[in-house]
Amino acid sequence: MERSRLHIRIQSEQGSLLVVSENWMPGWRALSRGEDGQEQAVQVRRTNLTSLGARVVAPNHTIDLVCWPASVRCGLIIRGVTLIDYC
Numbered sequence: 001m002e003r004s005r006l007h008i009r010i011q012s013e014q015g016s017l018l019v020v021s022e023n024w025m026p027g028w029r030a031l032s033r034g035e036d037g038q039e040q041a042v043q044v045r046r047t048n049l050t051s052l053g054a055r056v057v058a059p060n061h062t063i064d065l066v067c068w069p070a071s072v073r074c075g076l077i078i079r080g081v082t083l084i085d086y087c
Contacts, residue, residue, distance in 0.1 A: 004067035012059050020052045020065070027069025030054045033062045 010018060030042040032054075042063065047053035054063055 006063075006065040008063045008065070010056050010061050010063065012056055012061075014059070016056045017047070018054045018056050018063060019047050020054075022052045022065075023050055024052045025067070025069060027071075028052060028065060028067050030066075031064045032057065033064070035060045 004022075006020065006022065008018065008020070024044070024046040028044040030044045031039055032042045033039045040057075042054045042057075044065070045053040045055075052065065054065065056063070
């Protein structure tokens with residue numbers, strides 16, 4: 001199962017809000033990495049009713065967005081249990 005991933009490099013003089021033309025759904029996670037290598041989790045927000053947004057705190061960051069919803073995790077667990085039962 002391939003997860004949805006986005007890797008975005010941002011150059012900004014001040015903090016801002018990154019809006020991505022991707023449908024928001026529960027399960028999106030974001031990790032922000034600064035020039036100094038420090039990583040921090042960033043809250044993913046619903047913007048413009050259906051788009052995906054994340055806060056950019058400092059200049060020259062990269063943001064990694066990964067979608068890994070609970071429904072996929074549950075599906076993989078059920079699939080694993082079924083395979084174990086089959087063997």
